[in-house]
Amino acid sequence: MKILLVYPETPPTYWSFKDALKFISKKAAEPPLGLITVAAMLPKDWEKKLIDMNVSKLKDEDLLWADYVFIGAMNVHLNSFREIVRRCNKLGIKVVAGGPLATTQFDDLLGVDHFILNEAEITLPMFLEDLEKGSPKQVYQSDEFPDISLTPVPLFELLDIKKYASMSVQYSRGCPYDCEFCSITMLNGRKPRTKSAEQFIRELNCLLELGYKGSISVVDDNFIGNKRKLKDEFLPALINWSREHNYIYNFITEVSINLADDDELMSMMIEAGFNSVFVGIETPNSDSLAECGKSQNLRRNLVDSVKKLQRAGFIVSGGFIVGFDNDTEKVFDEQFQFIQQSGITNAMVGLLNAPTGTKLYKRMKSEGRLLDMFSGNNMDASINFIPKMNYKTLIRGYSNLLHSIYSQKEYFRRVYEFLSEYRKPEWQSGKISLREIKAFLRLLWLLGIVERGKKYFWKLLFLTVFKYPEKFTTAMTLAVYGYHFRRVIRTV
Incomplete structure (x- = not known):
């Protein structure tokens, strides 16, 4: 064949x-x-x-x-x-x-x-x-969930590795939480299933043999779904491997906000080489959090939790949603204030949608509010159910929110907030590669000369050089992300 x-x-x-x-x-x-x-x-x-x-x-x-x-x-x-x-x-x-x-x-x-x-x-x-x-x-099709400790090593050799910014591996599938809008538990279940530490390290060794160097995305639904196994088995093995290989890889993954409650787990993840996490914040509106079953985000100060992650050594990206039944017109300002105060530079705000088969999908269908097929695109301003908020108000508020948080003034203000809290992991090298030098020269040209509002970029550059020199590479990386976000929201 x-x-x-x-x-x-x-x-x-x-x-x-x-x-x-x-x-x-x-x-x-x-x-x-x-x-x-x-x-x-x-x-x-x-x-x-x-x-x-x-x-x-x-x-x-x-x-x-x-x-x-x-x-x-x-x-x-x-x-x-x-x-x-x-x-x-x-x-x-x-x-x-x-x-x-x-x-x-x-x-x-x-x-x-x-x-x-x-x-x-x-x-x-x-x-x-x-x-x-x-x-x-x-x-x-099947309603069973497989034992992924038997899953073979992916055929990384089929990839043209040089064309990717990062590689992907997986440790676990499934999430213990069951948010109404999320399809993870429907697809992968609520009981996290994991690979063995040996299996995961075998995959890292395969990437090493292929000559890959750089970032690795651990594409788990919720990396900390089984904390005990992480602490007892997986992270100790990964810490040893990362030390032995001089932290050749840094890891990115997705976690729930309750990581901030566990100092030991945060410390072990940083020591293993994790330095960036995506967290589903969704909304500062507690009624909307209760509506969608996001229990892990309730009864806590979410801004404080984010800052605790940043101080531990994590760059925190966040997912945000508008369009819940309990959202009023105030939600757009509430989201703006939260995003700015938290220093979450990569704030990915989307309209609520009901993916096929989720609890939200079934509720919208039973209430006669379901519309057409779910697009899966968090940037096309589509929504597949009739919202409680006036649709025109929702779209206008959503568009204004995106253009506010990604205006150069507010984005770079968020970067300053982040840098004031962030503690760079000790293992992170201060060496600058040839690739980074080339990227920096492009950055100077596009953000420092070509793009409008260049004063905000130069202010960040000089502030970082004189106040946070050890965080310079991180600050410039975030400046690049801001450029991407400003461009991607243009049609929203």
């Missing part, structure tokens, strides 16, 4: 970091971990090629080479996914699809020969067995 694995093109979003990537001459932020993991589960004697449309073009000759085209996609990839399937149908190439998009919306996707739904560790072997017998079915 000849298998072509195709990852669809991601539209411009917060997470694409498309404009930021230009500074470091990279094509995409992260590789398609799901697809290269699936590739490792296919028979070893099959030929495999990968086309990530975010880093290279998909040509007809690539499609015609293949016996099957495997597409792995998230909801945000819907338009690109449909175009790939259309091209395959036109050329007579069979299509196999999986991932969150297929799992939640396969009834709406035409032209696909076989759907491998849920987690591939269970459903892919079913398909392969039937394929060998010559009688594959169209849909394979």
Whole structure:
């Protein structure tokens, strides 16, 4: 068999970091971990090629080479996914699809020969067995959650590693919390399942052998879902590995805000090489937090929790949502004030949506408020249900909020707030690479000369040089992110 694995093109979003990537001459932020993991589960004697449309073009000759085209996609990839399937149908190439998009919306996707739904560790072997017998079915699905300690090492060698800003690995799947709007527990369950420390380190060693150096994104639903196992088994092993390899990798991951309650866990994560976390803040409105079941964010001072993470050594990015039933017109100012006070520079604000199959989706359907298909794009200002707030008021307030927090004045003010709290991890090298020097020269040109409002950039540069010289690289990185965010919100 000849298998072509195709990852669809991601539209411009917060997470694409498309404009930021230009500074470091990279094509995409992260590789398609799901697809290269699936590739490792296919028979070893099959030929495999990968086309990530975010880093290279998909040509007809690539499609015609293949016996099957495997597409792995998230909801945000819907338009690109449909175009790939259309091209395959036109050329007579069979299509196999999986991932969150297929799992939640396969009834709406035409032209696909076989759907491998849920987690591939269970459903892919079913398909392969039937394929060998010559009688594959169209849909394979399961309500079981696999033991991921048996998942093979992803085929990182299929990637053109130099085109990515970071690599991706996974330690766990699932989240103990069950927020109404979130599809994680539906897809991966509430009981976190983990790989072994040895298994995770095997993947790091594989990346090391391929010559990769840089950032690694640990793409867990909630990295701290099983704190005891982290402290007793995983982090001690990763700390030893990171020390032995002179902290060649720094790690980024997603956590819940209650990480701030555990000093030991924060300290161990920093010592292991973690220096950046994404936290779902959602909203400072306690009624809206209660509405969506975000219990871990209630009964705490969220700003204090964020600052505690920053002082521990974490760069904190935050997810924010407007459009809850309990949101009033005051929410836009409340969100603005919170974001500014917290010093969360990368504040990713989206409209509330109801992903297919979530508790929110079911509630909106029962209340007769559900609209069309979920786009998965947090930057297209779409909403798939009828909000309680007047729609025009919601859209106007959302747009004003984005343009306020990402105005140069307010963004750089947030960077100052962050720098005043942030404590750089001791292991972080002060050495500047050739790539960073080139990125800095581009930064000086675009933000210091070409872009309007350049005075804010120069003020940050000089303040950092004289007041926080050890945080200079971090400050300049955040300046690049700000440039990306200003550009990505232009159409909102």
